[in-house]
Amino acid sequence: MRSHQILLFTKLKRKLKWLSTIVKDLLSKHNINPKSIDILVSNCSLFCPKPSLTSMIINKFGFRSNVKSVSLRGMDCSAGMLSISLVKDLLKVHKNSVALVLSMEVVTPNGYNGKVKSMHMANILFRMGGAAILLSNRKQDKHKAKYKLQNLVRTHLGSDDRAYQSVHQQPDEAGKVGMSLSQELLHVAAKALRTNISELSPLVLPYSERLQYGWLHKEDAEASRMTLYRFGNTSSSSLWYELSYLEAKGRVKKGDRVWQISFGSGFMCNSAVWKCITNVDPNLRNSWSDRIHLYPVEIPEVCDH
Structure with missing residues (x-):
């Protein structure tokens, strides 16, 4: 197996572990049984493994066989809103349903290693990250929604x-x-x-x-x-x-x-x-809880030299 393939599989393993953690935390927080998820939508612009990311989550958590799943690719930073838009339309059709949206990015397999300086900008700016969001049109979920x-x-x-x-x-x-x-x-x-x-x-x-x-x-x-x-x-x-x-x-x-x-x-x-x-x-645990007291920080203005 070639080195870049080994790197890809290593990243895939880490990605699944990290993604599984945020999904598990979200479902546990709201006492949601994975089998009650009716719609699953994921978006990841640069990383497109097989099986898909949604298939990995379905396998990991044992979602129902009739869960409506979609994996979106491309569209970059706007893809998260596209996932929400898709779920919004699906919830209009499928009443009394719960949807899970996974919005993420994995950049390592697509890093640029050439010599054109301007094309290294993406390597500098982009990082791996992700979020899981629950949406519902069930009446019983209204009191839990933010x-x-x-x-x-x-x-x-x-x-x-x-x-x-x-x-x-x-x-x-x-x-x-x-x-x-x-x-x-x-x-x-x-x-x-x-x-x-x-x-x-x-x-x-x-x-x-x-x-x-x-x-x-x-x-x-x-x-x-x-x-x-x-x-x-x-x-x-x-x-x-x-x-x-x-x-x-x-x-x-x-x-x-x-x-x-x-x-x-x-x-x-x-x-x-x-x-x-x-x-x-504001005291509920989230990605900022450990150091929100340190922010905002002063960011120096960028000057041309």
Whole structure:
């Protein structure tokens, strides 16, 4: 067996152990029997093993044979919102159901080892991470739920060549495959965000406030900046690390609305608005519990030399 195959199988074993832990913790926390899961959706952009990640979880926990399972690949950081969107639509059709979403990233098997400096950016930014989320349309679960999904808007600019080519996986001149980020990326992301907000804002904002949506304060981006600082970019799961940060800080109150925004290659911008429907205890254990008191930290400005 070749060395890269040994590495792949080693990573797969570690991934399954880590993924199994977060699923077990979530199901135990809410006293959910694995056989009561009706829908299972996973997303992992770069890592696509066989059997699939959903099949591994079904085997590990003994899910029912008629569980509706889907494994999504590609779409990068926006894939988490796509999983939520898919589950939302499935729950409209399948009444009295419980869904489990696994949003994660594994970067090691796809690391770039070529000589083009700009293509090493993905190696620097991205890290392994993941989250497990339970969603339900059962009446008996309402008292256990923390949030209610109110709106979800998806924007895809793939018909625009500049947007389509802004994030691309491709080989360099030596045939080494890596991620290429174009100089147009920030402009494309800004356009996608504007398009997405223009569709979302009438759904969630009164007319008098729509002109102010672009004015974000520094604290509005704190959860995102601290997550990037501590965990790196964990792709689609970053949104859930950020929400956990806000919860651990005690900043999410009953009645508050939380706006999640994600971007992905294609080029996509997806956003969801959740309403907090319970009093969130900041002392509940999550990924920030051991050191939330140390944050936020000051991040020095990057200067050109």
